[in-house]
Amino acid sequence: MLSDEIYQQLAALVGDKKITREATELSYWGKDSTSLIANAAAIIFPQNIEQLQAVVQLANREKIALVPSAGRTGLSGGAVAAQGELVVSLRDMNSIKQFNAVDRTVVCEAGVITADLQAYAEQQGLYYPVDFASSGSSLIGGNISTNAGGIKVLKYGMTRQWVAGLKVVTGAGDILDMNKSLLKNNTGYDLQQLLIGAEGTLGFIAEATMRLTRSPENLTVLLLAVPSLSALLQVLAHFQAGMELTAFEFFSEQALQKVTTQLQLQRPCDEVGQYYTLIEFEAKDEAIVDQAMALFEQCLEQGIALDGVMSQSQAQYQSLWRLREEISSVLAQWQPFKHDLSVPPSQQGEFLLEVEKIISELAPQYQVIWYGHIGDGNVHLNILKPDELNKTDFDLSCKLLSEEIFKHLASYQGSVSAEHGIGLLKKDYLHYSRSDLEIALMKGIKQQFDPNGIMNPGKIFS
Template identity: 35%
Template structure:
């Protein structure tokens, strides 16, 4: 094929794989979407090579599906048979860490864990953390505006980003690697590409914000009577520890019970409680921080906001508490398949929304296996249902959940993006005028519609 020969000549044959030489992992992502072998897998080593690839794809009218660590859950990185898959895994350098300015400059293929380790080596921390940290890549984190466990304290990837380098569909490069927090010079172009899931351009490099690493951290597991008590406890903690509540992970009883069973763990409390919150607070001194947390939780128990509480006394106990929450890694093993929802609601409505979904599930699929959990402090709720427990009726349960998301004024995607899976339901969270504006931006930046076609919305 002329295109493949031209591609090999342009960037080098060692950058291009075809047919059986393409590793199967590049046929799909963690979303469970059916695997598709792309026309070719291209693995450039520089921004210049990315630019050359996109120019050539424009010349031959070949679509491009950007791929990061392939840990996405919405299908945004799933290729098509007539498109190339563009993997940034060879562009994985941590280029520099500026400890004085608290920034790090990285290539898009660097893993999240590599960025975290580079920051830690300078006594700093990066504000985003999630379970796939060892596999997910910064380019993918940016393209999906990833969130995770640190959003409550630092915000999502959008808030961590000072500058980007992006290659447009025609191969031109936007050199927006400016490390300033204040830069009011017209449109903030980098924001177009954060959360765009590779439909507007290919992110190749980024300047990210870092923060001082905390000297001390205290972790607690707290039993709660209901969702309103959880919100009251969160408010109490944020008042006592301003900007220092690093995590507030809420787990409904179904999640806790299942996590303990899957991992062979013991019940954390003597009695069974409807909800449990996993809490991290940070500060300067471990002893005083733990004392302050103990006092705050004692006050919450006296006020009826908490039924029981345990503060970790060792790093091993911290890990044991977090192991309960991180059972999400077991979903693909124990659910056949897991049907995952990543929604956000006005915080005051999350408890009622969860109850409404559970009641609807009970009525339609008695005996279903569904888990409710989330970050909550940032309005994010996750639901995972075992597809086998509802007879494989994935479309039906999605329609049920997203109808209720719309009714509660929420978002069908809090942090995983739209991709393929949530595209049919985007209108539940976006008005026709908003969708028209999104399409206009797409037409302007990718007039041939070659970048990740078919993802997010139809043109």
């Protein structure tokens, strides 16, 4: 915990109004979207990179552990101050500084809200394609620190692909200004890439140059009800071979039931499937729409789709997407045990069936909900907490279940965290996806960037 003296020194760096240790503020700012409990010493809001650097330098001198905080939408506990750390929120460093139309880049501070960057890009006639349900509250610095993925990875890749330059304050308190928009830059190790997805364990993202791209034309979705998992994967193969897609998402009938019931939404089509796919593409001209319809009809003829609907307006496009994007927040009331897994796309069918078998054998009373980004190999497994169990007992039993699931995952060379990061919640499972040598090298890199071990200690590994 911070002494009064250190607290006053920190206040002198940022101003009295930009630091707090008021109890309600501590519990709000000290955590992310997980159910982990915050135990923060104080929250500080630097206003610029110089103040941020001064805070990190003081933290080095006084050996104060820091937790970087952005939009607090994370699902792995990466932004949770669980051990009396000082939370450093980048919320106030939120200006969009500079747009370059020729390079198609925009410089923004870490605290810019993802949706604001998307809107800014649109004002310039361009597009920032990394997108997910929490884009209205997540911050670009957090997106970079977690290498956020989302619903359009199939076409556009993850955040890493859109970072053209980074300005960071390292854990040692130095400022590194890296790359500055170059597309080609083969000058040794790419240090910038180490900070992307490092979950704040190496330093703070203070500012980023983000790439933009051309705006997609007339995005359209086709929602299909499919009879089985194997049919779903055949539909995926069929559409991928037949046309260019911008997203291919899926969710189960149970997920659809929860969303439509809780939010009082219409079911999208008459037939009931075991799963539903949401296939997005750019309907640039009539020929593309005809092609999508032809593929849809072939799926119906082959019995791998039962029914479907194609969006005919922007409103319908949005309401179909809502059925997918609301799943996570609707399920929150069942306090689900969440996994965010990936295996090579070709092995997903086999893997999902094995996971279902493990759960039905070891915990048949648990309801399992699948959804996610099946087009890029990333599925979200949510196990719902039964009312009669308390959260601690439920989590404990799910952890035992997880070990079994991860043994199978490892045999597919899968990832224990495809897009949500390791944080606190997944670090016990890191060894299923990373070798001892890889983990030792990661620790060595941390030592270089953060010699006093003040940056987000205990996250990713102990």
